[in-house]
Amino acid sequence: MRVIAEADVKKDARNRVTLPVADFEHYHVMAYEDGHLELYPRVLTDPLISQLTLRMIDTSMANIEAGNTSAPADPEALLKALGE
Amino acid sequence: MQFEIRMGVPEMKELWDRLQEGASAGTLGGEDRELAVKLGKAVRHLGSDPFHPGLQSHEINDLTRRYKRKVFQSYLENNTPGAGRLFWTYGPDQRHITIVGLEPHPDDGKNAAYKRLKLSDLPPVPPARPPGDVRKDSRRRKKQVHDDEEQR
Numbered sequence: 261m262r263v264i265a266e267a268d269v270k271k272d273a274r275n276r277v278t279l280p281v282a283d284f285e286h287y288h289v290m291a292y293e294d295g296h297l298e299l300y301p302r303v304l305t306d307p308l309i310s311q312l313t314l315r316m317i318d319t320s321m322a323n324i325e326a327g328n329t330s331a332p333a334d335p336e337a338l339l340k341a342l343g344e
Numbered sequence: 345m346q347f348e349i350r351m352g353v354p355e356m357k358e359l360w361d362r363l364q365e366g367a368s369a370g371t372l373g374g375e376d377r378e379l380a381v382k383l384g385k386a387v388r389h390l391g392s393d394p395f396h397p398g399l400q401s402h403e404i405n406d407l408t409r410r411y412k413r414k415v416f417q418s419y420l421e422n423n424t425p426g427a428g429r430l431f432w433t434y435g436p437d438q439r440h441i442t443i444v445g446l447e448p449h450p451d452d453g454k455n456a457a458y459k460r461l462k463l464s465d466l467p468p469v470p471p472a473r474p475p476g477d478v479r480k481d482s483r484r485r486k487k488q489v490h491d492d493e494e495q496r
Contacts (some may be wrong), residue, residue: 280471313445314466316448320443321413324435329351330353333351341367341368
């Protein structure tokens, strides 16, 4: 694999180093006994949402824009009725 | 700061009302009762501190971009794979929070996994219905699901 950047870096007071190239947001870091480190880029899993939930949010948002929501919810009454 | 928690109309409100009526009458089944307890506790935390550590609240950028207002997600449980999630936003007024969605959706059945979408790949927001349009949501939803299946 071709080297595209190279730099000498120094830890700062908080043990941080600046990477010369960091195209990814997240890295998996492996530290070896001899002191060398390896970084592997990580891409977080794309979260999923159900179609029904998305439609529920679509409708709720349209109603909020029109100033239409429920009356204030009272969680204490619900939990009391449930004996919690 | 104390927030007033409101439910999105119509589905979250209907769910909340159903759970509250069932709890008062003592008629909630096992799963509904479990959901009511988790939801009640989450709403209590949300009202007193929306970023309570137990909620693990965080903004969902894909939804914020979609609705052009900040949308947050909070968990109903901790350290549980597939834990229930609440979606909420500030408003409509100051010191109001509106819960706009729940995942998994109460109507999601066994085939829920096939009806899931990636947050980064959401379809466009459907146009708002004009005032006076009283079509039932369920009819529109069924048609949309049918269309989606046909496209697949």
